[in-house]
Amino acid sequence: MRTEGGVAFFPGLARPTVIDLGTLSPADEARMRDLVAAALAAPPAPPPPKGAADYRTTFLSIEDGGDVHQLAISDVDTDPSRRALLDALGELRRAMSRR
Amino acid sequence: MTNATGSTARCFAQPHRHSIFCILPPHVLKSLAENGSADQRRRALETMATDQTIRALRAAMPAPVSRTPAGRRLLEAAEAQKERLIHDAKGRTVLPGAVVRSEGDNPTGDVAVDEAYDGLGATFDFFWDAYGRNSIDDEGMPLIATVHYDQDYNNAFWNSQQMVFGDGDGQLFNRFTIALDVIGHELAHGVTEDESGLVYFYQSGALNESMSDVFGSLIKQYTLRKTADQADWLIGAGLLGDAVDGEALRSMKKPGTAYDDPVLGKDPQPAHMRDYLNTTQDNGGVHINSGIPNHAFYQTAMLIGGYAWERAGRIWYEALRDPSLRPTTTFRRFAILTHMTAGRLYGAGGSEAAAVKEGWKRVGIRV
Numbered sequence: 036m037r038t039e040g041g042v043a044f045f046p047g048l049a050r051p052t053v054i055d056l057g058t059l060s061p062a063d064e065a066r067m068r069d070l071v072a073a074a075l076a077a078p079p080a081p082p083p084p085k086g087a088a089d090y091r092t093t094f095l096s097i098e099d100g101g102d103v104h105q106l107a108i109s110d111v112d113t114d115p116s117r118r119a120l121l122d123a124l125g126e127l128r129r130a131m132s133r134r
Numbered sequence: 135m136t137n138a139t140g141s142t143a144r145c146f147a148q149p150h151r152h153s154i155f156c157i158l159p160p161h162v163l164k165s166l167a168e169n170g171s172a173d174q175r176r177r178a179l180e181t182m183a184t185d186q187t188i189r190a191l192r193a194a195m196p197a198p199v200s201r202t203p204a205g206r207r208l209l210e211a212a213e214a215q216k217e218r219l220i221h222d223a224k225g226r227t228v229l230p231g232a233v234v235r236s237e238g239d240n241p242t243g244d245v246a247v248d249e250a251y252d253g254l255g256a257t258f259d260f261f262w263d264a265y266g267r268n269s270i271d272d273e274g275m276p277l278i279a280t281v282h283y284d285q286d287y288n289n290a291f292w293n294s295q296q297m298v299f300g301d302g303d304g305q306l307f308n309r310f311t312i313a314l315d316v317i318g319h320e321l322a323h324g325v326t327e328d329e330s331g332l333v334y335f336y337q338s339g340a341l342n343e344s345m346s347d348v349f350g351s352l353i354k355q356y357t358l359r360k361t362a363d364q365a366d367w368l369i370g371a372g373l374l375g376d377a378v379d380g381e382a383l384r385s386m387k388k389p390g391t392a393y394d395d396p397v398l399g400k401d402p403q404p405a406h407m408r409d410y411l412n413t414t415q416d417n418g419g420v421h422i423n424s425g426i427p428n429h430a431f432y433q434t435a436m437l438i439g440g441y442a443w444e445r446a447g448r449i450w451y452e453a454l455r456d457p458s459l460r461p462t463t464t465f466r467r468f469a470i471l472t473h474m475t476a477g478r479l480y481g482a483g484g485s486e487a488a489a490v491k492e493g494w495k496r497v498g499i500r501v
């Protein structure tokens with residue numbers, strides 16, 4: 036996953052990070068798989084509202100076996116499934132950085 | 135009635151508790167309220183205080199009170215009052231969250247809430263005092279902000295209707311309400327959209343970003359009463375955490391030098407067209423190439439001297455409002471427009487137009 040945009044562009048923060056769901060507990064992994072499936076099944080995001088600025092967009096490349104799915108979720112995307120996935124990924128990232 | 139500058143304004147009697155309304159632009163009313171004779175001050179304040187009455191009228195009537203220019207000016211004059219609403223997202227990402235401070239409420243003791251409230255107030259005051267602009271849309275739009283958005287959220291944004299501020303992670307970033315120019319930057323996005331709709335990609339997007347930096351910096355300079363040579367010309371000073379090697383998000387004085395840190399990387403902003411970055415990241419480098427018009431404004435303001443919001447700022451503001459400004463304008467087209475605007479405002483052969491031309495030349499753009 037890779038996040039870019041925001042009120043400033045920081046080259047160091049735009050680098051991709053990898054989250055391996057295989058390192059999670061079985062329960063957490065199942066929960067993440069459900070969130071990913073729901074987000075992929077959600078209707079496509081409309082373009083950002085005209086005039087919106089400085090929002091961040093997280094680009095996800097989801098690899099599962101041989102399958103690769105692409106997903107982009109911005110701060111101004113209000114779809115509940117994508118928001119739930121983004122919130123959960125944020126929690127995972129914070130947990131990883133605390134370790 | 136004669137206003138503070140000695141010219142005569144049209145007035146008419148109104149069968150209402152406010153006996154006289156004068157059709158005056160907002161900045162003149164404000165000036166009267168501050169500097170006029172006792173009678174002028176009373177009348178100006180009364181006119182400005184009709185806010186609630188006009189609002190009640192509007193709510194009760196299906197159509198606007200008046201669509202005539204005079205009526206519109208009257209409404210604008212009457213409604214030039216702040217209306218701030220600060221919300222708390224409580225660490226979640228649902229907007230706008232719960233209202234925690236409304237216009238006129240006392241400080242809450244929550245630093246982010248109170249900084250947002252004060253910062254929006256300073257921004258409103260700047261646009262009103264310096265350019266006679268009544269809020270984001272020049273028609274008194276309420277200023278809505280949400281603080282405590284998400285957890286460890288290292289950003290602030292404008293979602294086309296409101297401002298949103300994260301608390302920062304406390305390591306790389308402090309709370310995003312800490313910097314007045316960042317609050318001004320977000321609100322200025324609303325002004326830019328209202329006036330020009332500069333498309334948020336590539337050069338027009340970088341211009342959109344630059345307008346927010348210009349006004350964000352000017353709001354801070356105005357609030358601190360700093361002249362161009364006294365200002366720091368930084369965007370987001372105080373926002374980076376103590377452990378970060380850097381002083382701000384950006385520098386208009388020296389683009390590319392705001393930070394150089396092992397985690398954040400190095401400030402990528404160019405100061406000259408020869409270093410313009412062609413990229414698809416960041417909406418085509420809108421926060422990167424904005425360094426070029428930012429620096430042109432800095433150069434122009436330094437050449438003109440004095441308070442940057444007075445002449446350099448007015449030239450940029452009026453160019454932004456110019457109907458010929460296209461949403462997909464390039465740096466060069468905008469540069470030409472600022473040069474023409476300087477000539478229109480201060481004389482084609484004046485020092486201001488010369489400063490604008492030289493300012494753009496120093497970043498590699500000829501007008």
Ligand SMILES: [Zn+2]
Binds near residue numbers: 042089343346
């Ligand atoms: Zn911006």
